[in-house]
Amino acid sequence: MRRSTAAAVGTLTGAALIVGVRLSVSAPAVPAAAPPAVDLAGSGQDAPPSKKPSGKKPSNSDSSDADADSSSEGAAGGTGLKNGIFKGTAVKNPYGTIQVSIRVEGGKITAADATYPTTADSATINPPAIASLKQSTVQSQSADVDAVSGATFTSESYVKSLQAAIDKANA
């Protein structure tokens, strides 16, 4: 479910803002032009062809073939948008997971929202959780240690490693 689209995502506020701005400018463009943050399909290339957007929509509209439940789809409006509530795929970014949803009525987007999942499982990756990771710049130090943890070295690169020096000192 997670797409590697997180990079383009700002914060929840940012994503909501994008939706909000798009909403006020041109409703039909919302799902289409919204960047990965509001990848409403989340399924772009995976979506069956039948769900591809119609010609009325902008060509760059991977995100408009929403994976909405068919039950929530209403009659197509004049703008080519179907009525209903469309939830985007939950997208992870460094600040947590967000999910964008829009409501379409009469072919127009009448509401847009972005939420952090609130289930017990995902509640731990909301902003407070990511904030629990302390951020700093990477430090550089030399210290007396018993062992060194690092990316796995090969038998060949071992000789140049700090661990080899420790082993030598203890031999």
Next chain:
Amino acid sequence: MHHAEHVMGTVVSIDLADDLPAPVLRAMIGDVCSWLHEVDRRFSTYRDDSEVSRLRRREIDVSDCSADLRHVLEACADLWRETDGYFDAYAAGPLDPSGYVKGWSVEVASARLAEAGSVNHCLNAGGDIRARGLSAKGEPWRVGIRHPWEPDKLSWVLAVTDRAVATSGIYERGDHVFNPRTREPAHGLRSVTVVGPDLALTDAYATAALAMGEAGLAWLAKLTPEGYESAAVTDDGRAFTSSGLPTAA
């Protein structure tokens, strides 16, 4: 007593700090080494006659596999689900459980040592560590985390007892960690260290978080309630640590 053994394509450093007669310690080290070589023979993808290679060629069926290999396959499947597919024993195509086997085999080695009477030891398999009890100084084991850009420097020093410390990074073997979703080399994070009770899992979690890229930070934060602390460095040098990371005073 110290020993460094070349096995499984890397070097495993064995440090026994128990006050036991030298012949006893030597025998314990010998047992650990024979177990690790046995694991290499049975699970290496580089050996045509290993059980894993035979399973790959479908000469044997999963039901014919040893209990150990069935455990490894089940653990890999569990981890695949638990990590949203980012820990993937099939990331490179054919089955390659090496990412689980190394940590698991050292975890088993440590448990066997404890059973045999060594309750103070530190095993380091090429950078992935399982420490038990106290060091010869009577203090928690001091474990340095390699600086992701300066090979001879440390970015953190931890003090651990009965903990596993595993680090995945892209600096040692180049772009060898792939994002299984995109089949592209992972980027965003340069180094991920996970500290927890079990080396097989800490190792797999570190690998999965690295493959996720920067989204791995949020995923790591999610692990802390389960007792897995973390320290990660992004490509651009930002460092993130969980609040319970056991840094040395």
